[in-house]
Amino acid sequence: MIDKNKMPVAVGVAFVWFTTQFGGGFASGAQLVQYFVAFGIWALITPILAQAIGAVFQWYGLRFAKIHDAYDYRTFNNKFYGKFAPIFSNLYEIVYILLLCLAPSVAFATGGSTMKSLTGIPYMACTLIIGLFIFVVTIFGTDFVRKAASTLSVIIIAGLLIVYIPNIIVSWGDIVSNIRTLGADPAPAGPALWSCFIYGSFQLASIGLLYQHAQSFQTEKEAGKSMIYGFFVNSGLIMLSTLGIMAIATNPELSKDPLPVITLIKGGVGAGFMNPMISILIILGAVSTAVNMIAGAVQRVVVALEKPEERRNDGKPTAKTLICALLCTILAFSIAQFGLLPLVKVGYGYLGYVTIVVVLVPFLIRMIGEAMGKIEK
Template sequence: MKRTKANTAILGVAFVWFTTHFGGGFASGAQIYSYFVRYGAWCLLMPVLAMLYNTVFFAYSLRFARKRETYDYRTYNNAFYGRFAPVFSNLFEVLYVCVMCVAPAVAFATGGATLSELTGLPYLLCTVLIGLFIFVVAIFGTDLVRRVAVVLSVCIIAGLVVVYVPNIVSNFSAITEAVNTMNAARLPLRDALYSAFLYGTFQLSNIAVFVQHARSFDEPADAVKSMGVGFVINSLLMVMVVLGLMTVYTDPEAAGQSVPTLFMVEQGVGASFMTPLISVLIILGAVSTAVNMVAAMVKRICGETRQAAAEAKQSGFRTTKKEIAAALGCCAVDFGIAQFGLLTLIQKAYSGIAYLVIPVILVPYLIHMAVTRFDTKQSA
């Protein structure tokens, strides 16, 4: 019975990794195309290497959190960075704010771009509609969204499988043609490696989200097992998306698409059925990600004060005026950032955050691994 519970935790945290990784940029195909497919045939290998890179760091951080019993990211950072915490813990706060601004903006942009493609309405109007919906759900339905998040994610994954697998099977010759075209272009391996490195480095910022889940492990070693399972799940789904997008790689219009998955479906099999299906799934995925991010940012801004609790109780409404104002402010900022466009945010903003991650997470973690011999001895 105890082992069954431990296995459930191992699988559950692995799935948390995937659902965190799987946002609007992933669902739309824009992330996968921008960081992998456009760099040639190496795209079949690079997602696996990027996820292996993430696996090492995520397993290390979760194992450390379970050993030290530090389950909120500030306490975790203070323990991890040791005497350097006054510098690096605060730098991490800056990084965290950047992520919390960009990630919801990508969700706004994904939902807006998908709705625009589907309805023909202007992108600006579509992002306004998506933003209003996110604001309302963040205020009135955050608890509900949190409860159904896993179910929603399973539905999205199932929908992606339904969409991608038939297109891959029926257009396998197009994938072969894409590989030949990529090889003829002689795209350098170093560019593909560097892009995969940036992608994986950006993902390291999710450590702040993951450490709270280390509490569910029976023992620190479960963290390694969990991230091993997560590696398999993430790698398989990423390669599946890569293969699907390769079916339209030789189409001259493919490179300029802000929602490559939607373009692939429109050019593939069962377009009349799959186009609205994938559109709804992408929008739901983007909205659920944005709601969680906005709600988390509101909590950081407002905190859990007695005055806020009393105000909510007195009014009979669980959300205070301050929280409504904070949510509106967050949505307004994210709406503004979303106007840069989905591809710009994914290709530029994500890469910018990756450069911030290098001195705040990547380098300190590598030093920590070396000094503590992968946390097998006490740091000096």
């Protein structure tokens, strides 16, 4: 297992951002296509702009958290929004609930689509299998999954590098040809930049999960250092992946493909071993994401409902935990039946709109006020 405690703090926090953004949904390639590659030649710029949005706003949030000793999102919001806290603190709770509903559902859909591609089993049956596994692990194995999450993410990333680098090399001629074709008749910049902005915005829905890590900083300056590291690492991987997908960018069916990376592999090199390898890693990443998000929802609900004397110390789940985990799993399973592409494009899109109002705009107003000397740090 990777021990983030042995890393420099700034590198460790950058790694947290890294693993938060790049899960099973990213590994499938669906997010890259829907928010970047679908807009043609602009995909060579917009993924980096999206990382810049994340880096700037997360830096500001982490710095504020350190300065004001606000290491959970409720405390942070109450201090950050000031007299507007009664409104915006509760609005962020809604954002967080939407995230808790959507992220596991996308994980279900990613795992289900990948299992269907790998085995040929119908999609609903695949999501049902994924759901049963997620429910069991959520009840009995969350500690292991949490400990394994960082290691698993690194394995997924290593798998992506193994897939993309040789395929980029072999498909370089197609990539260059597609770039020239897309550049000769570029799509309008406006929709491409707006899609990039929405992607950067919905990624900020999980900003509240980062604040706890600011407690380990020696000074608030480490917030900037961590986001610089994170920007370069995230930008490097997202551009490598985007470049790989550009090999199939002119495929007329690409926008309807829930697993572009599998399509890339099947037309590239090493499909015989790469396809099962990346499929298994995507499924594991999706399961890990879903378990962590559902376990978080269960924890929030059960702590509120259970009296201290009802809680067990033997590691076995209580009846309330079982019921809540089952309901959350059924909810995620039900939402997943809409399919991966609608969840990625429409679901995350609406989450992005809400996050603009609750996070991005208030942060921007405070940044400008601080720069003008009207608001203290």
